Amino acid sequence: MTDSQQPPGSSAGSKRKDARRNQQTLLEAAAQVFAASGVDAPVREIAAKAGVGLGTFYRHFPNRAELVIAVYRHQVDTCAEAGPALLAAGPTPFAALEGWVGLFVDFLVTKHGLAAAMQSDSTGFETLHAYFLDRLLPVCAQLLEAAAAAGQTRPGLDAYHLMRGIGNLCIGTDTDPCYDPRRLVALLLAGLHQQP
Numbered sequence: 001m002t003d004s005q006q007p008p009g010s011s012a013g014s015k016r017k018d019a020r021r022n023q024q025t026l027l028e029a030a031a032q033v034f035a036a037s038g039v040d041a042p043v044r045e046i047a048a049k050a051g052v053g054l055g056t057f058y059r060h061f062p063n064r065a066e067l068v069i070a071v072y073r074h075q076v077d078t079c080a081e082a083g084p085a086l087l088a089a090g091p092t093p094f095a096a097l098e099g100w101v102g103l104f105v106d107f108l109v110t111k112h113g114l115a116a117a118m119q120s121d122s123t124g125f126e127t128l129h130a131y132f133l134d135r136l137l138p139v140c141a142q143l144l145e146a147a148a149a150a151g152q153t154r155p156g157l158d159a160y161h162l163m164r165g166i167g168n169l170c171i172g173t174d175t176d177p178c179y180d181p182r183r184l185v186a187l188l189l190a191g192l193h194q195q196p
Contacts, residue, residue, distance in 0.1 A: 023060050025050045027074045030067055035110035039068050065125070072114065072128055076135050079107050083139035093146035094153065098189055100143055101166060104136070105185050108170040136163065153192045162192075 029050035033041045043064070047057040061067035083100045090096035140159035148155040165188060170181040 019060075022050075022052055022056055026052065026057060026060055026067075027071055030071045031075060031110070034068075034071060034114075039064070039114055068114065069125065069128060072111075073131060075107055076132050079103050080135040080139050083143055087143060087146055092152060093143065093150045094193055097143040097147050097153075100139070101185060101189060102182070104140075104163070104166060105170060105182055108167060109173045109181060133160075152194055154194060157192065 026046065030046045033046050033049055037045070043057060044054065046067075047054050050057070061070065079100075082103050083096070086096040086099045087093060090099060137159050140163055144153065144157045144159055144162065147153040148157065166185055169184045169188065172179045173181055
């Protein structure tokens with residue numbers, strides 16, 4: 001099929017698909033770079049990891065604040081979508097809860113510099129915390145309810161308090177290289193677990 005025979009809009013459709021793929025690649029590269037170097041990492045490093053030029057980078061993310069917000073939202077969405085998938089595939093509801101908490105901890109401990117960035121003047125950061133809670137609290141609650149229904153945790157555990165507790169255990173990873181929040185979170189989960 002020649003270019004003149006292609007259906008109308010197919011070229012635009014493939015360009016949109018390429019743009020979405022580039023954006024996805026940039027988000028994943030930025031998340032990896034942020035985890036290693038913090039949110040102030042050089043833009044060139046992110047573009048190089050994504051395999052795109054700076055022009056492509058700036059077309060998608062004209063400034064650093066937009067990139068940080070997009071990466072954060074993308075990671076929240078990924079964590080939120082993982083909960084139901086783990087529950088459907090896991091051997092037990094408690095195993096799904098453990099798997100999801102592991103992803104949540106990974107998410108929290110890779111946020112180097114995000115708190116400082118959120119203190120900036122960018123209005124885009126104002127809605128991030130609400131987005132985080134809106135997306136993740138229902139997932140955590142669903143996992144807790146399923147584990148309680150299976151007799152693997154006691155009923156009535158509060159998702160907000162569990163997430164807050166996990167978040168508090170993750171504080172300190174930036175300042176103490178010997179501190180391992182995953183071990184403390186594993187102890188917390190062991191305390192919640194009941195054998196049916």
